[in-house]
Amino acid sequence: xKFLPFILIMILSVTMPTVxxxxxxxxxxxxxxxxxxQTFDSHVPWKKNRPExxxxxxxxxxxxxxxxxxxxxxxxxxxEIRRPGxxxxxxxxxxxxxxxxxxxxxxxxxxxxxxAEWAAPVKTGAKIQLAQFDDAGQRQNGEGRIxxxxxASLPNAPHSILTFQALTDLKLDRVGAPAFHEGKLVxxxxxxxxxxxxxxxxxxxxxxxFVDDVSNPPYRGIAVAGxxxxxxxxxxxxxxxxxxxxxxxxxxLRTIPGSNISKVLQSGxxxxxWDGCPVDSQGxxxxxxxxRLILIHQIAGRRxxxxxxxxxxxxxxxxxxxxxxLDAYDDSRSxxxxxIEGLQAEYLLEGGxxxxxxxxxxxxxxxxxxxxxSNPRLVNIYLTRSxxxxxxxxxxxxxxxxxxxxxxxxxxxxxxxxxxxxxxxPISNMKDVFAIRDSDGLLTKLSTQTLGMDLVLDKDTLPxxxxxxxxxxxxxxLQHRNPLPPVGPVRRN
Amino acid sequence: xxxxxxxxxxGTKPALAGVGQLRQSTVKIYVTVQQEDFLQPWQARPxxxxxxxxxxxxxxxxxxxxxxxxxxxxxxxQRDGDTKKYPATVAFIGHDCDIAVLTVKDESFFAGSRPMxxxxxxxxxxxxxxxxxxxxxGDRLSLTKGVVSRIDYSLYSxxxxxxxxxxxxxxxxxxxxxxxxVLYGDKVVAIAFQGIMGAQNxxxxxxxxxxxxxxxxxxxxNYDGYPELGVTHLETSNPALRADLxxxxxxxxxxxxxxxxxxxAAGFLKPRDVLLAIDGHPIANDGSVGLEGNNxxxxxxxxxxxxxxKIIFTIWRDKKTEAVIIxxxxxxxxxxxxxxxxxxxxxxxxxxxxxxxxxxxYLATLGNDLNTPAAQRLLYTSRYAKLDNLHKxxxxxxxxxxxxxxxxxxxxxxxxxxxxxxxxxxxxxxIGDIPEALNAVQGGFHIFRFEGNDNPLILDARMVGxxxxxxxxxxxxxxxxxxQKQEPTK
Numbered sequence: 001x002k003f004l005p006f007i008l009i010m011i012l013s014v015t016m017p018t019v020x021x022x023x024x025x026x027x028x029x030x031x032x033x034x035x036x037x038q039t040f041d042s043h044v045p046w047k048k049n050r051p052e053x054x055x056x057x058x059x060x061x062x063x064x065x066x067x068x069x070x071x072x073x074x075x076x077x078x079x080e081i082r083r084p085g086x087x088x089x090x091x092x093x094x095x096x097x098x099x100x101x102x103x104x105x106x107x108x109x110x111x112x113x114x115x116a117e118w119a120a121p122v123k124t125g126a127k128i129q130l131a132q133f134d135d136a137g138q139r140q141n142g143e144g145r146i147x148x149x150x151x152a153s154l155p156n157a158p159h160s161i162l163t164f165q166a167l168t169d170l171k172l173d174r175v176g177a178p179a180f181h182e183g184k185l186v187x188x189x190x191x192x193x194x195x196x197x198x199x200x201x202x203x204x205x206x207x208x209x210f211v212d213d214v215s216n217p218p219y220r221g222i223a224v225a226g227x228x229x230x231x232x233x234x235x236x237x238x239x240x241x242x243x244x245x246x247x248x249x250x251x252x253l254r255t256i257p258g259s260n261i262s263k264v265l266q267s268g269x270x271x272x273x274w275d276g277c278p279v280d281s282q283g284x285x286x287x288x289x290x291x292r293l294i295l296i297h298q299i300a301g302r303r304x305x306x307x308x309x310x311x312x313x314x315x316x317x318x319x320x321x322x323x324x325x326l327d328a329y330d331d332s333r334s335x336x337x338x339x340i341e342g343l344q345a346e347y348l349l350e351g352g353x354x355x356x357x358x359x360x361x362x363x364x365x366x367x368x369x370x371x372x373x374s375n376p377r378l379v380n381i382y383l384t385r386s387x388x389x390x391x392x393x394x395x396x397x398x399x400x401x402x403x404x405x406x407x408x409x410x411x412x413x414x415x416x417x418x419x420x421x422x423x424x425x426p427i428s429n430m431k432d433v434f435a436i437r438d439s440d441g442l443l444t445k446l447s448t449q450t451l452g453m454d455l456v457l458d459k460d461t462l463p464x465x466x467x468x469x470x471x472x473x474x475x476x477x478l479q480h481r482n483p484l485p486p487v488g489p490v491r492r493n
Numbered sequence: 494x495x496x497x498x499x500x501x502x503x504g505t506k507p508a509l510a511g512v513g514q515l516r517q518s519t520v521k522i523y524v525t526v527q528q529e530d531f532l533q534p535w536q537a538r539p540x541x542x543x544x545x546x547x548x549x550x551x552x553x554x555x556x557x558x559x560x561x562x563x564x565x566x567x568x569x570x571q572r573d574g575d576t577k578k579y580p581a582t583v584a585f586i587g588h589d590c591d592i593a594v595l596t597v598k599d600e601s602f603f604a605g606s607r608p609m610x611x612x613x614x615x616x617x618x619x620x621x622x623x624x625x626x627x628x629x630x631g632d633r634l635s636l637t638k639g640v641v642s643r644i645d646y647s648l649y650s651x652x653x654x655x656x657x658x659x660x661x662x663x664x665x666x667x668x669x670x671x672x673x674x675v676l677y678g679d680k681v682v683a684i685a686f687q688g689i690m691g692a693q694n695x696x697x698x699x700x701x702x703x704x705x706x707x708x709x710x711x712x713x714x715n716y717d718g719y720p721e722l723g724v725t726h727l728e729t730s731n732p733a734l735r736a737d738l739x740x741x742x743x744x745x746x747x748x749x750x751x752x753x754x755x756x757x758a759a760g761f762l763k764p765r766d767v768l769l770a771i772d773g774h775p776i777a778n779d780g781s782v783g784l785e786g787n788n789x790x791x792x793x794x795x796x797x798x799x800x801x802x803k804i805i806f807t808i809w810r811d812k813k814t815e816a817v818i819i820x821x822x823x824x825x826x827x828x829x830x831x832x833x834x835x836x837x838x839x840x841x842x843x844x845x846x847x848x849x850x851x852x853x854x855y856l857a858t859l860g861n862d863l864n865t866p867a868a869q870r871l872l873y874t875s876r877y878a879k880l881d882n883l884h885k886x887x888x889x890x891x892x893x894x895x896x897x898x899x900x901x902x903x904x905x906x907x908x909x910x911x912x913x914x915x916x917x918x919x920x921x922x923x924i925g926d927i928p929e930a931l932n933a934v935q936g937g938f939h940i941f942r943f944e945g946n947d948n949p950l951i952l953d954a955r956m957v958g959x960x961x962x963x964x965x966x967x968x969x970x971x972x973x974x975x976x977q978k979q980e981p982t983k
Contacts, residue, residue, distance in 0.1 A: 230948045234904040237951040240938045253947040267947050369861075371869040377881065380873040383866045384945050410731040410778075444733070450880055451727070451750040452764020458733035 027131050027139050029116035029185070030178055032082050033058040033068050033106070034089065037075040042365035043400065045345040045356060046475050051077065056176035057132065058106060059185055060113040066106040067207050068176045069190055070097040071156040073104045074341055081108050085137015096214045099157045099340040100222050100329050102190060102202055103210040118208045119184035121289040122164075124149055128179045128186055130170050142170025144179065146186075147198065151294045155191040155200065157340045158360075162290065162297050163190075164201040172199055205289065206301065213304070222300045223307065223326035226259025227252050228387075229295075231282045232270060238281075241270060242317040248272050249314060250283045250295070258333070258392045264322040270314035274298055299326065335389035336360055336382040336396060346430045349478040350443045351457040352403035352469050353411070355419060357430050358382070358396035375416035377449075395429035399446060399455075403473055407465035411455055414448075421447040434481055512636070514679070516573040517607040519634055520547040520555050521627045522595075522672060523569040523578060524562055531855040532895050534838035534847070535970050540566060546626035546673030547595065548681065551608040555595040556704075557672030558686050559586050560651040562593050563834035570597060572606065573634045585711045588834055589718045591651040591686050591699060592707045593672075611708070612680030615660075615701050616641050624664045624685055624696065626673025639664030644700065646790060650687055653832045653853055655719070657796060659697045666696030702797060710799055717800045720821035722792070723756010724749055729767065730778040738767055739812045745769070746809065747780045747791070754879060755826035757804075761819045767809035771795075795821065827888055828878040830856070841927040841974045844939070844957040845897035845964045846905060846950075848913060850924050851875065851890040859910070867910040870945065874912065889923045893943070893950075897968045901952060901960040908950045911943040925976045 035054045041047040058068035058081065066081065073079055073094050080089040092108035122128075123146070130142040148165035164187055166179065172192035179187045179201050187201035213219055229250045232238060243249060249270040255262035272278065277285040279295055287293040287302075303309065305328035312321050331337045339345070339359040347356040356362075358378055366373040371383075381396055389395075399417045402408055421427060422436050422443050437443050442462050446455040457465075470478055522545045527537040545561030547570065555570060562568055562583050569578040579602040586593040597603070616622055624637045643661040648654075662675065666688045675683035675698045683698035710716055726747040729735050738748060746769040749762050762768075769775065771791050774782040781788040795804055798821055806817045832853040840849045849855060851871055859868050871892065878884045891913040896902050913921045916930035917940055931939060934954040941950040965973060 230907070234951065236938060236953040236956070237949075239953070240936070240940070240951045251948065369864050371864045371866070372872065376869070376873040376876050379869055380877075383869060407733075408731070410728045410734060445737070451725075452752075453727070453748055453750055454737065456731065456733040456737040458736075 027084070027133075028112075028114040029060045030084065030131060030133075031058045031060060031066060031108075031110075031113070032056075032084050032133070033066075033072060033092070033176060034080045034082065035073055035076045036078040037073075038077050039075045039342045040344045042342065042345075042361045045347040045354075045480060046349075046477060056174045057178060057188070058176055059178045059188065060110045060115045061118075061185070061211060062115050064107055064110055065095075065115075065211075066092070066108060066110065067188070067211060068104050068106060069188055069202060070099050070102045070104045071154075071190075072175050073097055073106070074099065074156075079106060081106070083112075083137075084133035084139070096210075096219050098210060098219075098221060099154075100159055101161055101206055101210055102154050102157065103207050105211055105214050116178070116180075116185040117183075118204045119181045119186040121203075121205055122146055122149075122181050122186055123291070126181055126186070128166060128168075128181050130168055130172065130177060130179050130189070132170065132172060132174065132177045140170060142168050142172075144168035144170070144199075146201075149203075149290045149293070151296050152200070158338065160294075160296055162203050162206055162293070162301050164203050166199050166201050167197055168192075168199055169197070171197075209301070220305045220328045222329050223303045223305045224259075224329045225299045225309070226256040226261045226327050227265055228254050229271065229283065233281045241314065243270060243314055247281045248278055249281060250279055252313075254388060256333070256387050257389065259327050260324045261327075264324050265313070266315065268315075271295075271311055272314055272319065273312040275303070275309050275311070300329075305329075333389070333392060334386050335394055336386040344480055344482075346434075346482055347400075347480050348430070348433055348437065348443070349403070349466075349469065349475065350437070351407040351462050351465050352405040353408060353443075353446065353455070353457070354400045354402065355422075355430075355433060355443075355446075356398060356400050358398050360386075362400075377418070378416055391428070393429055393431070397427055397430060397433060399448065403469055405465055405469050405472075407457055407461060407469075408455075414451075414455070417451070418449040419446055420449055421445075430481075434479075514607055515625060515636070515676075516634055517605065518549050518609045519573050519625050519673065520549060520557075521545075521571045521573070521632070522547050522555075522557055522561055522581070523571065524565045525567040526564045527566050528564050529836075529838050529854060531838055531849060531852065531858045532847075534840040534849050534894070535972065535975065544627060544630060544669055545671045546669065546685070548625070548672075548674040549603065549606050549608045550594075550611065550681075553596070553600065553603050553608075554584065555581065555597070556674075556684065557593050557595060558651070558684060558699075559588050559591045559593045559834075560686070561672045562586065562595065563588070563651070565835075568595065570595065570602065572602070585707075585716045586835075587707050587710070587716050587718060588652050588831070589649070589655040590657060590703050590707055591649050592684065592704065594711065609674055609676075610680045611704060612677060612682045612701060614677075614682075615644070616677040616682055618642070618644070620677060622662055622664075622682065623676040624662065624666065624670065624673060624698075625676065626670035626685055628667035628669040630669055635670075637664040639694075639696070642695075646792075647697065651832065654829055655831070657703050657719070658700050658793070660700040662696050662698055663694050664696050665694050666698070670696070706797065706799070718823050720795060720798060720800045720802075720823050721753070721756045721826070722758050722795050722804075722819070722821075723753030724758045724762060724768075725751040725753075726768065726780060728779050738765065738809070740767060740809060744809065745778045746776045747778070751880070753826075755824045755828065757819055757821050757824075761817050762806070762808070763810075765810075768806050769809055769814065770807035772805055773807075828884045830875045830878075832857075836977075837975060839924045839976050840894075841924055841976070842897070842961075842965070842970060843927070843931055843973070844952045844960060845899040845902040846893055846941070846952075847895045847897065848891050848924060848927060849894045851892050851912070855892065855894065862910075865910070870912065871910060886920070887922050891921050891924050891927070893941075897964050897970075899960050899964050899967070901956045901964075905950055905952075907948075908941070908943055908946070911946060913941060914944045915942045916940070928974060928976075 038051040039049045056072040058066040079092045081092045082089045092106045095105040097104035126146045128144045144166045147167050152163040153160045177189040187203045189199045192199040232251045249272045252269045283295045307326050310323050337359045339361045363374040397419045404412050444457045444459045527540045530538045547555045547557035568581045570581045571578045579597045581595040581597045584594045584596045639662040642663045647659040660683050666685045670685045673685045674681045683700045687697045746767045749766045776791050782791045830853045917933040919930035939952045
């Protein structure tokens with residue numbers, strides 16, 4: 001069976017419509033993607049914000065299958081595609097969208113399109129062609145050059161992945177515009193900066209891996225190693241650790257509790273090689289495809305969850321070899337999930353007291369100065385402990401706000417307090433809160449981190465107060481529970 | 494904000510003083526101040542000139558705002574219409590109440606002056622008052638009429654953490670007005686002290702009760718400041734809460750939610766105690782007490798007392814009524830992060846790394862840089878040090894404030910603004926611990942560890958030894974350390 005992949009490739013290369021080889025027919029793989037998105041209010045979890053519409057591009061990669069950037073289809077309630085310049089819109093569905101890599105796979109009928117072919121990895125300096133369309137559907141062609149290949153942060157998510165920088169002569173106005181190299185898809189534009197005429201391109205390598213992973217369900221997202229590290233460039237620190245003077249190795253700081261690596265890696269270990277590649281003191285390695293890249297790409301970009309990894313570490317002035325299996329990235333394991341996608345928060349509104357879990361979007365909603373403007377204790381928990389819950393499943397449950405009502409008179413000044421127990425029983429997450437409410441019928445007592453006394457609600461009048469609050473404040477549901485894990489790596493439509 | 498209807502006693506309207514008399518009592522204050530530079534704590538910022546207002550009170554003294562003369566290097570006072578300026582010195586200063594008293598060595602300054610009388614009755618709402626001073630740098634006395642528009646508790650921005658009674662008037666209070674008297678009839682009932690940014694015709698003044706408290710406090714030759722009860726309470730208007738606390742029907746009070754370990758109540762009150770009465774005055778469910786015909790926040794009764802006095806609470810604890818006598822005091826509390834003045838910041842420099850204690854002044858220096866993860870930890874620490882027990886085992890939080898670049902510390906920038914946990918394995922409780930810890934060299938290295946950071950900062954001890962003198966010389970630093978002697982606890 002070993003020869004099978006080879007045969008498959010042979011057949012594909014014969015039967016699949018060949019790539020748009022010339023600039024003229026490149027555009028036959030490009031679609032306009034029109035998205036109506038609606039987010040939930042970060043602070044009022046039952047409220048949906050006004051729908052917004054976004055437009056971008058996608059590329060047909062196989063019959064009925066298209067790729068675009070995840071941030072374009074984030075929170076989509078409706079996704080439509082159309083041929084540029086064509087009035088006819090066709091409904092598309094999001095198969096999988098992963099904010100961790102900013103990639104989305106869409107499904108829609110694509111008769112008459114010519115699927116694009118993936119370009120092989122390119123080097124810095126490679127020439128690229130770009131295409132976009134004006135309102136009349138006229139194609140605008142552009143030329144450009146890859147000026148940088150690096151692991152950089154995504155425009156709309158706090159994650160770093162392999163990214164191309166490209167200098168282009170076309171003013172790009174929408175995300176998802178495709179870039180081609182020698183007639184093959186080299187990436188999708190994620191962001192364009194007019195002042196420097198540079199765009200950040202999501203590389204085909206990332207997209208192709210994502211599409212391949214999606215076609216081997218279940219989609220597990222990208223791999224993570226589960227530890228933090230710092231460069232090890234200070235000569236004094238290297239001498240203190242007794243390291244050989246060879247400019248190799250980064251220092252591991254913390255491992256995520258419960259991760260596979262936490263069983264083998266210790267804080268203070270110096271990682272000399274990762275998966276067979278030497279790691280330099282700034283955390284770079286020589287990538288066979290893209291040259292000098294930061295370690296992150298070797299973990300997330302070249303391997304899959306469950307893969308075995310061997311590394312050499314410097315521990316107690318000796319070299320040791322350790323092995324572990326990569327984990328899958330899973331936001332829901334965090335003490336404070338990022339919730340990049342702005343999914344509806346689980347909440348319970350009891351007697352006007354809004355109880356929910358802390359998530360990063362809740363804090364970030366305060367705007368650019370959120371580290372100063374949001375509650376200092378909650379920000380501190382997020383910045384320092386987000387990745388290290390004491391035990392799996394732990395979250396920070398907060399009394400987010402209080403809707404004034406006679407039932408909660410005297411409490412209305414309290415907000416953003418950490419809840420430690422409800423009805424006298426300790427809690428670790430909303431699941432516990434819901435379980436206690438289910439068994440007790442109502443929540444009548446809240447214990448908080450700061451106050452040495454409980455907030456109490458009258459048991460007898462609480463059901464009536466809940467009805468009143470629901471009606472007065474026009475809240476359809478006094479609680480929202482997620483049937484699935486509250487926040488996961490992936491959204492499926 | 495705590496609502497209060499002020500202690501105004503109706504009376505006959507007193508006659509206004511003549512302008513000539515007023516000119517004999519008001520003083521323009523010229524001051525040269527020099528604020529501290531928390532990032533380069535061995536030197537101060539450039540001197541700045543300013544001016545404020547003041548008024549002569551009995552005993553050949555001048556009363557003004559603390560903020561007018563804080564961090565002053567040189568103070569001069571000038572009577573209205575006099576061409577001569579006289580050097581003055583600060584006799585007493587209360588940063589928590591923003592009042593200071595100055596003296597002038599050359600007594601000829603007071604020749605022909607008329608001390609102002611501090612009133613004994615607060616004006617009522619809508620009563621006319623006269624604000625005197627030297628706003629916007631003018632040399633001649635300015636008089637502005639206004640009415641008392643509100644009497645309330647408010648934050649005193651000079652210390653950034655203290656709140657006392659304020660009297661709001663509808664006369665504009667501008668820079669230079671600070672320290673000027675507010676007259677009701679011919680008597681001083683307040684001192685002009687702060688305005689609100691963006692608000693028009695709205696001035697804040699320090700009212701009579703706060704002035705009286707200050708004057709009484711300094712009678713013994715020392716300013717001690719206001720006693721701090723240190724209790725956070727919640728009203729008990731919620732019937733379910735009252736039932737949970739087992740409060741008897743008809744009773745009222747507020748429930749203790751948090752007791753500050755540095756407050757006077759520490760060891761006397763605890764959470765869930767219900768404060769039923771204070772000095773015999775029943776406390777209502779919203780925390781107010783009836784006093785002289787008005788409802789005032791119960792804290793007003795503590796505000797009126799001095800640090801040597803006692804307060805008696807009737808409390809509800811364990812379903813019983815108890816009397817608790819609390820000796821009022823003001824414990825030195827390094828974790829309230831009150832703005833400090835006239836104090837040089839402490840520092841220690843080693844290997845070009847500048848360590849200084851976390852302070853309000855240091856946080857203010859950071860400004861927008863606070864919106865970074867390391868600095869956010871400082872902000873959090875300044876607000877939650879006691880609530881989240883971060884202060885346990887410490888008397889100061891020592892911060893790596895800056896780096897004087899030198900080859901010995903080339904790679905140390907990533908630790909800036911972090912809180913020092915230990916040096917060479919010895920925990921840092923106060924900045925004074927650093928010099929000794931630096932003697933405990935670990936195998937030729939200095940190891941600095943920071944709170945919440947597993948990444949130590951390591952310097953070659955031999956290189957540090959060689960570099961220290963060089964760095965001080967290069968950057969014009971007079972001494973490697975400045976450490977205050979521990980203040981004796983009163």
